[in-house]
Amino acid sequence: MATEGTPGQAEPAHPAAGGLPIFTRLMDNIEKVILGKREVIETILSALLARGYVLVEDLPGVGKTILARALALSIQGQYRRVQCTPDLLPSDVTGVSIWDPKEMQFKFRPGPIFTNVLLVDEVNRATPRTQAAFLEAMEERQVSVDGHPYAIPKPFFLIATQNPIEMAGTFPLPEAQLDRFMMRIAIGYPASTDEVNMMRAQRELHPIRFLKPVMDAEHLMKTQDAVRKIFIHDSVLSYIQRIVDETRRHPHAAFGSSPRGALHLLHASQALAAIRRKSFVTPDHVKTLAEPVLAHRVLVKPHSRVQGVDGKRVVEEVLRTVEVPVDFEPR
């Protein structure tokens, strides 16, 4: 049951031998550019393999954009980038129908969203209308222009970045839209040795210039399909359910995570299991991903916000209360 669920049909893999060297190669490739952030890369790759979207929220200059670009370059697919500004219009994203005088009809000219990897930079600077245009694309994987639906090519991966400071003149993403992101992650400053290494590596040229793709789009899609088949024990499923349920009951939470949050956590955990060369999901995988997947879905009560409580702390506390299934349940 486990072996048949092993991802990556290109390479045969045995659970004990564990083996999807493709992920190792992918991670090594990205790590050439982002040094010393293996966990972050692992997390973001989980989202990629679980067909989720990622919101990277961190200070300027920690490598949000570079990470997204490196990821895009590692997959041999089309990569586009949208820099959001307040005057960015929805049609700038989705594309417009323009009149073709030769053919005497409207012709659709696709926008940047028709790509495999899309980087939406500083998403909170776009107006809510434009943000809503992304919303449809993210959920439906299609775009409607002039009443015509246009399908977005597969695979489609969206990385949005936003900047937690300089909030003036920005439009924070509404809760409904935040919920559609599988994860919200922060990159954080590099460790001191990594920072020195980074400076050394980038003394002359940025290593991203030499980045070569390690997998193509089709391979990625197959892998994504395979990841969904990773085995997950019922007790781990109920562990996920309890975590999500506890976020709803937490005293500081006005609203906890949505059922979509539970689903995202499940898929992301499956992907992380695959990345860590396991043929099944363990509670460790769930625990690792609970914070990036759930923290942005927890809406903290206003009173608690004054005390400095945020979604991250709620999830941390929940993880410290929910019991990990170790013993067998009696039947």
Place this chain on the structure above:
Amino acid sequence: MDTYSPWRGFLTAVAVLAGLLGFASGAPALVGFAFGWALLMALGVFASRFGLVGLVGQRRIGPNAFEGDLLTVDVVLENYGRRAARFVVASDTFGAGLADRQSVLEAGPLPSMHRRVLSYRAFVARQWGLYTVGPLSLGAWDPLGLVYASREIPRLDPFEVFPRTHEIESLSTQAGRATISPRDSTAAAAGQSLLFRGVRDFEAGDDVRRIHWPATARRGSPMVREFERDQQPAFVLFLDLDRRGRAGIGRNSTLEYLVRIGASILWTAYRRGDVLSLVAEGEREIMVPPGQDETHLATAMHELVRVRQRGTTSLLTVVDRHREWLPSGTTAVLLLANPDIDLDALSQTLQGLRAFAVRPLVVAVDTLQFPPVDRPPTPVAVARERREALRQCLVDLDVAATIVGPDETPEETLKRTDFLKNPPGAAS
């Protein structure tokens, strides 16, 4: 409940006496009775400890409340033990209430691996300030009620009590600005920018991101968007924390008047939907940036109840320093703690505010009428003269103002119909 057993002392004395009698008269039954009692006591000690095994308590309480509020404090009792818990007493100390300890009883059964939320109602009976809630202690009696074992959960929750607020009639909301001037940054954020108000001509200094391109294209000259949000009234409270304004003790002190009146002013601004901010300079600088919602009010109140009059900067200096950051159309309330100030400087500051299209309002607490703290008392005649001079200055400037003295409580002052309505009338 008293943790002292009413029977223990009495019956122990009886048992000791019985034992002595038994020894004296050679009656083994009496000695047996004494021995049995000792055994019961020992069992009681054991049983009471045993009743607490595996129990965990946790308190859930909001971080703040207003004076006189009745609030519910939840005590979550969780049983991790192997047996059901019964007759467990959870007692908690609610610092902001008059009752020292509040106790709730879980009569049970609370089965293993279950939790129950017990709640008690607490009345915020104390004055504004910082209090603690806790520690929570769990206790259990033995079945005979002889021994009480308790375990304390050493967690204290901070709890802030805000002064009771009154809405001030005269603080009008008409002070919003007509348009946004180029040096102001737009406040449009949080999705509210969709309340589009219109466009106006581009002026030098306007943010390029605010240019409305469709209108520009139609009109041929650059146009700038305006949002409802930017016309929203802004409100700022300047609080005087200069140490020279200290006077009086306890409820009859200038600090009390400052905090109570300040809280009501902030509350009114919040109720009217103003974008409010608080600026003060005591031993540290207090700057609550402009904001609007309940959380923001709580933040401002949080700062307000912690202020101490230990500053060395005059309020006028603070106002001058912040003047140019105030958006035009702001209502600025100056809460002065000391009427003994340089009146020329005051009129300059107020006129300066007006020059920036800020509407100034002044509340002055007449410190000289309060019992002095760290200075010699001012003669009555001098105090009256100073007060009259201040009043005259405010009348001359035509600034809506109120001078508050100790003859009125802050509540009475706030309920006055002419509070902050007109320039102050003649001294009573």
Place this chain on the structure above:
Amino acid sequence: MSTLASVVLYLLALDAVACATLAWTGPGPLELVGWAVGLGVVQMVGEKLGSSFVTIEAKRRDRLGTFLGTIQLSVLVLALVLAAAQFSPGLLRFLTNVLAGYQVVAVLLVRLTPLPRGLVGQSLALIALACLRGGPLGAWAAASALGLTGLYIGLEHHSRLLAMHRVDEEPHSPRALWRSLLVVVPVALLVGVGVVQVDPEERSLGEAVVEQEEGYVPLDQRGEESKFDPRALRAIVLAGFGGAVAVYFVGRLLNRGRKGDPKSIETPEPLRGRLERIRPEGQRRSRALPFYRGARGRVVQAYMSLLRGAERIGFPRRPHETADEFAAALREPKTTLATITEIFVRARYGSSEITDDDVAQAEGGSDAVLAHLSRQPPRRRRVIRDADAEPPNETS
């Protein structure tokens, strides 16, 4: 529950009278029935009258009760000391009659104070008289006194506890009775059996005279046990009264200094939330290691025994810890721990087949880790289940 407590109190009063009279005056069955009926009637009347005491201000009532109780107790104490010091059947018979008569008054006044100490004290004094007789009757007196008093104070405690917290008594009475019985009955039985073993024979009424002639100096009625000097009675009453006054005022003086522990205020409205499970249904921890079938089960069992062993040594797995986190917290021995954790995780959460080799490795590994731990125990760790506990992976 208060009805139950009244019944127990009645039984105590009746038992005391019966024991004492059986020991010293030898009543007939008719007389005993008379006592039972009489005391029952008097107690009912007393409890009905109790409402009139309520009109007295609580503080005054308490003072009155304390004062009367102190007088009564002093008299009883002196009488008992006298009885023990001067073992004369005549005196004891006299005391039994007086105290049994006074029992009626005590039962009548039972509702005077919230704690009927007067009646309990009076009954215990009668029982003490019965105990002086020794033998099975004494043993019964001691055991029944312990049992009934214990039961009464247990019921009364629960009733008071529930009333103070405004919780309805009715649903909790059986549990309160059961809890009290569980503690009291074994002790009472133990005492009864023990006393019978030690002192199987009753003292004969003639023996007492011999003892008295041998050693003790009587007050002034040596050899005249049938006749009782009223001066002794006067001395008892006067000394008792004086003692009562002294005890009362000394007690008040002492109590004045004792401010005591901070008293709690019971919540005006008890709000009880609904009962929630911490753990999902059916997942209950039992003391015994569960039995699992198959290779997978044997691996889990090996790991569970490792957890039990570590817990015994003082290093329990916290409920929120995963196997890997626990291994990281335990640290040593590294390789064995890593192996057994890996096999356990595969067996518990995975779906692949577990080989015999894995089972052997897991079982051997578990023993090896436990052996290592018993040689070099890790730093003890407290089990903290509070949500505000330190972060995981931290030993404390």
